[in-house]
Amino acid sequence: MRVLKKNLYTTLLVLFALVLASCGSAKKTGDDLVTDAQQEKAMIEREFPMMTSYFDEAAGYAIFPNVGKGAYIIGGASGNGAVYENGNLVGYADLKQVDVGLQLGGKAFVEVLFFETDEALEQFKDGSYKLEANASAVILDKGFSEDLNFKDGVAVVTVPKGGAMAGISVGGQRFEFNPVQ
Template identity: 70%
Template sequence: MKFKPFFYKSLLLLLVLVLASCGSTKKSGDDLMTDARQEKNMIEREYPNVAELFNTSQGYVIFPNVGKGAYVIGGASGNGVVFENGRHIGYADLKQVDVGFQLGGKAFVEVIFFQTQSAMDDFKQETFELSANASAVILDQGISKSVEFQDGVAIVTIPKGGAMAGISVGGQRFGYVPLD
């Protein structure tokens, strides 16, 4: 019995969506905090222009391991740690589905900085999502870029590995879970 190419493409698409919806391996809060601190230390060491945002922003969330996979339709997910005024206040998850010309997989770090209390509060309401026109500053090794806030939010991504053209952040949705 011969399967048509459409069947194989559909099967591959389903696999990509399932893998993307799983996100990074579920870790304990301690493991996630360790990963977030390691990525924050790396950013502070290698990107001093971004490092100051950790101290000057109202808050931030670090997603140390975001995974993205795509075959025309793509998905991304990850788990993160939320900080407000330098204090750990909770955890977050990231989900994204997008459609367009794309193929491959990629892992990256994503940090969302909140310039104002209002932007921070919007995130904590669990209805926060990045609009289709949201853009991120993509930091590459040895290249320093300035980060600008748009509507009180700035997004930084740092590729970790994989093969995929670009990293899109528009359409991302977030969940927030405060510490007990």
């Protein structure tokens, strides 16, 4: 029992440290976040030209330029993003994720949510929004040439930035939207 308790505390301490480390973008100003989001959008369009049409044609999109994820059985991810409607900044969003499973490591990535319809964007902007565990994300890497699959009007795209993580897990993401003041 004592060993189990020690392992649980160690796991929670490691998870807490990884989540705190992944929250670095929270210390940035709104201008810094918008600049980071614009730079990552430009990188995605440069590296994956077929994505330009998704940015142009979507009712809106949210870019999370610096999402950090860490895991030791229990995983957590966090990031801040900028939300655009018809190409114009309309607000900011916070991303939080918790998952459980056979997993270990840490990674950083860019995440983009494309909203296919005005209704899907409005649902996101209404406050708390959840992506269920069964939502799938397309990972952009060299050689990507597929179409995005929208589920309930939302498509999720991720671009790896660094780190190493292995495992299988189940979890979901939660987003909080805050309009531009």
